[in-house]
Amino acid sequence: MNNDRRALLKTAAMAAAGSMVAGATLPVLQADQAVDGLPTGEGLEWNKAPCRFCGTGCHVQVGVEDGRVVAVAGDKAADVNKGLLCVKGYHVGSILYGKDRLTRPLLRKDGKLTEISWDEAIETIAQRIFDSPDTFAFYGSGQWTIPEGYAAQKFMKGGLSNNHIDPNARLCMASAVTGFLATYGVDEPAGCYQDLDECDVLITWGNNPAEMHPVLFSRVTDRRSRGEQVRIIDIGTRRTRTTDAANDYLEMKPHGDVAISLGILHLLIENDNYDKSFVEKHCNFRGDEADTPTLQGEPISEEEFRKRIAKYTPEHVEELSGVPADKIRMLADLFGQHDIRITSLWCMGMNQHTMGTAINSLVHGVHLLSGHFGRPGDAPTSLTGQPSACGTVREVGTLAHALPGGRVVTKPEHREQSEGFWNVREGSISEVPGYHTVKMFEQFTKPTAEGGDITTMFVQVTNPGQTLPNLNALFNDKQGLEDKFLIVSDVYPTATTALADLILPAAMWVEKNGMFGNSERRTQQWFKMVDPPGEARDDCWMTIAIAHKLFEMGHEGMKDKDGAFIFAVKDDAGQEIPVWEFDRYYDTNVDKHLFEEYRQFTTMKHKNLAPYEEYVKARGLRWPVVEQEDGSWRETRFRFSGFDDPFVKAGEEFEFYHSSSSDGRAQIWFHEYQPPPEMPDEEYPMWLCTGRVLEHWHTGTMTRRVSQLSRAMPTAYVEMHLEDAQAANIRQGEIVTIESRRGVCDLPVWIDGRGRPPRGTIFVPFFDETKLINNCTLEAYDPFSKQPDYKKCAARVVKKTTAKVPS
């Protein structure tokens, strides 16, 4: 038991709960109240589930009585969180019981939402798809469960021969994917959370884990409270709660991270202080092709790398990044020490970046060049914001170009393998990647007559009406779009349902079976524990029901090669179970059927998963999970390291067995620094950065309905530096208008608040649907990952009124 760590998290939880005065909320059990097991009582049953929120993947125990979730507790048996939860996790059960749950399908008729039956809803969707299958798009989520994402993926790519499927994770971690692919030839972190327990130095790159992944961050602060020395170096564009815990704070200009990493690489080479043995044995050097850069790049010699990196002296990096030259030297000196262990941590700051692939690759390169790789505590590690961005998006491959298990649509052999696993006709899968998120919404919001070739879009488990960048261009405008049709499945009314033509009420979290995959390659499973309200239904069921309606209508793609329904599920006697009828959906475990089918894909790129039943027993398992001689299943903590990874050749210390250079080596990349696509000027003199807060999860759809959380953080705000506010005669709490070239947003000012931006920078969280800061953000994206940059654009603050916001 770890009292200090627990105290830290409890303090955060109670601070948030303290301002709550009323509201229907659940009793919260702190983990240490459940001393030797959980409380018992007649009719009270406990079962495990991963937390519904962030990619940390904490486990909770869920207490159910009389068909309702009545309590939650941190799960002591879970390796990720050992009984701890953050303030959101403690209140996760309450998200089911907001007063305005969607409970009936609603169709917009003559501008008014009208209740309709599920039969009519499914028929309406299927007819639109049947009439125009190629102009249909499916927009999904890193909150999709693994079976939900897999069903959507198979429906689109295998059934409709349509690759226009993309997830909201495109907006949060696509650059991490391209960074891993460019460097190692395969996606996802090599290490695991144990790195946080063993590092001597933790570097947070544009990352605020104290608020965004608090249970993970507490692993480090807890070590300090036990007397261990862990140096935290926070590199950021504004001071945050992570800065408060840091030994060093290096404040950079937006985009400065690219220059800083180049500066470290330069000094490691210049001072002859890199790990020559590691580099000679395990690395190549790469650079962009001169004409059309690709993710593959082209090989360059070490000599050429030296030449290209030579200009990134500490002084030049200081000019580009704003970080003093001596701090760049300090970082390079640390990486030059081989007897310490260094973990780099990042999330949206490096991913939501027009040089996202470049900065991800460069930070991997810093670790590879210095040899700070592959030992526990030596790790370049990206985190995910969503609970299954890894499991459902990266592993199931629900991106427009991907297939399950690390396959891609552009490779004939990958299509052939996938068609084989799905038993669909040869040539069913199109070789042309579908539209990525920004392009998909551009095509949906462009009139058909002008080439807007997406006419029907189905959005599941996400809220693009709040999260897309430049909302006025990509979402808000419905002019001239009368023939377009937006279908949204969600649990509560949102900014997206506000414009929907058809709204489907969804089951959520423990109202359905599910599986997630967290940031450390851990696949987690849970069972349905309570019924959803009214007529709300599982998203996975919706996909199967639409597919079956198309099957009945004679759509050839919904038949496999033998003429059977592509989602056919049979009982032990070989009889088909009509799982497309909702009252028969739980006659069997559809998740298990889908997962076992999906599992076949996972051996193709050493992402092996265990049978479903192994996940029922465990609090998640980290892939690759490999069967042992005694029939047990062993997970892997450290990929590519011979001491732990079963796929590294015997006797090898390291092996990058999916190397893009096919020689077992990782790639150390050079990328030239480029300025941001939009910078402050006379007209728009401020940098605008957006992000999240501790209390709310992403768009706040769920957490704003939990009274403790919404009262602790009731409204979005704009953080300003005191001197900027004084110069504009703006006072604390005053409402101002944030303006960019794309839109406006009114917000109260918070001077020297939780986050403290430097002069010339403002920060706005995006959780509040009444204050849509994405009206102002820029849709410019990374050329490889297609992930937009929400962290920097030019804006101005306009004084609106001197009236104070009610406190």
Ligand code: SF4
């Ligand atoms: S929100 Fe994240 S850190 Fe908090 S309890 Fe849930 S999974 Fe853990």
